[in-house]
Amino acid sequence: MPKLARRVQQLPPYLFVNISRAIAAKKAQGIDVVSFGIGDPDIPTPDTVLDALDRGARKTPNHRYPESEGLPEFRQAVTEFYARRFGVELDPASEVINLIGAKEGIAHAALCFIDPGDISISPDPAYPVYEIGTMFAGGETHFVPLHEEKGYLLDFDEIPTDVARKAKTLWLNYPNNPTGAVADLKYFENAVAYAKEFDLYLLHDACYTEVTFDGYVAPSILQVPGAADVAMEFHSLSKTANMTGWRVGAAVGNSEMVDALMRVKSNIDSGLSQAIQEMGIEALNLPQAWIDGNNEIYRRRRDRVVAALNEIGLEATTPTATLYIWTRVPEGYTSASFAEKMLRERDVVVTPGASYGPSGEGYIRLSLTIPDDQIDEGIRRISGWRV
Ligand SMILES: Cc1ncc(COP(=O)(O)O)c(C=O)c1O
Structure with missing residues (x-):
């Protein structure tokens, strides 16, 4: 062999x-x-979401290949969710794509932005897929330690200037796995400014924005004015609606970045089952x-x-x-x-x-x-x- x-x-x-x-x-x-x-x-998974699967499974059009970018109705539901929840306006046609779980999009994102030898900046500790995706694309990860005493917020001053200049992508994830840390809008403003200063693609993993306690409301990085110039955010229904087994996520934000991901995905997968997208629509509309x-x-x-x-x-x-x-x-x-x-x-x-x-x-x-x-x-x- x-x-x-x-x-x-x-x-x-x-x-x-x-x-x-x-x-x-x-x-x-x-x-x-x-x-x-x-x-x-x-x-x-809540019954109302399972009912959507029952209905969706019996619709013949759902038995055929889905489109890679997702049903227009799914992208519309994501758009309405972002407007309602974060006050963020998105164009469903160009700034939203569905994912077979956020993990899939996170792994494939590197294929859009990283050439062999390129650098990706990632927090340490972190969800391992940021690094693995980069490695698959032939790039290298520069890790920035998260410190307990800094509330596990990645400190941009700890990134050497020459690394920042050379890097292509910057990964952030708040609310954070594994530390449980959260970031406020001011922090995201700094992140967007930093990404603009060093010409980085800013990739924000926002899979836990809905799993919050004690009245805490997590922001989206796209709430920062001008964030969509440089940022794409990954959203997931896995934890929000107990749907890890169904694999429903979305990537939203900068239209060029979203389009790049759609082009990569359309050459690799054939989209997410439409009946499951219909579950996703239901889950995006779950009452608070x-x-x-x-x-x-x-x-x-x-x-x-x-x-x-x-x-x-x-x-x-x-x-x-x-x-x-x-x-x-x-x-x-x-x-x-x-x-x-x-x-x-x-x-x-x-x-x-x-x-x-x-x-x-x-x-x-x-x-x-x-x-x-x-x-x-x-x-x-x-x-x-x-x-
Ligand atoms: C930080 C983080 N991002 C992404 C994911 C993957 O989410 P999904 O189930 O939508 O692929 C997880 C799952 O554990 C996670 O912890």
Whole structure:
């Protein structure tokens, strides 16, 4: 056999492969672990959204190839959502495209903007796909550490000027996975100004804007006047509406960037099933009261998990958005050694922070996406633990 392509040889195992293996090994010993590992909502997709699938599945036109950019009705629904939720006006024909989940668009974006040897600037820690997409396109990632004391906001002053001049793309993600950090509009104004100063494509991953607590309302980067000159934003219904399994997302913003992504995608995939786009339309129109109710379930879990971690001496803080608790491990442990200890001694799975990049070393991430009885059991297992 010839050699696999270098891009495949270079691939690290996907983040959760090791966790899945550890869980399987415990299961083989007859032990059921409680997993705070993967961020994948346990709560079902709402009935109104499932009804849209029932209806959509029976429409013959939906049995044929969809268009890559998405149904006009889907793009219109995204446009109305952005107007209602963020006060952002979009042109559905040129500034909105649908995605087979945000991950797909995030990975393919690099093919639009990165040539071999180009630089992409990414936060560290971060959702791994920013870097992997860049690597697939032959580019290199310059990581900028996120610091707890700076509220995990990527500090543009930490990017060397020569790197900024050479770079093509800048990735940001607020509300942030894995840290749970949030950014305000002032921060986004600075980001847009920075991208303009250094002639960067600004890519904002906004997958968690709707998963917020305690009255916090997350902004879109497109609320910054002039942001659409340089920015494209990725939106997802996965976490907002418990739809990870259906794969519905959107990219919105600068029309040239959106068009580039549409052209790449139209050569790779044949779009998102139209019946699923119809679910997406329904989900984009969910009443705020439904979203608030869904977030309230996570808020209750968040408060209980943070309290349990504090009780065993971990200084977990309470995030105002996302499904994640990000907390420092005790002195003397790495993120992996602490996660292993928790699995070995308590049969509880957490994600080592270093899996999200070197600056995640010293932290673990706990996801709130397991049923309440599992949350109870996880808390029972860790309470009273001496670490
Ligand atoms: C920061 C971030 N971006 C993107 C995604 C992918 O979202 P989707 O399910 O829409 O592909 C995730 C999923 O966990 C995520 O955490």
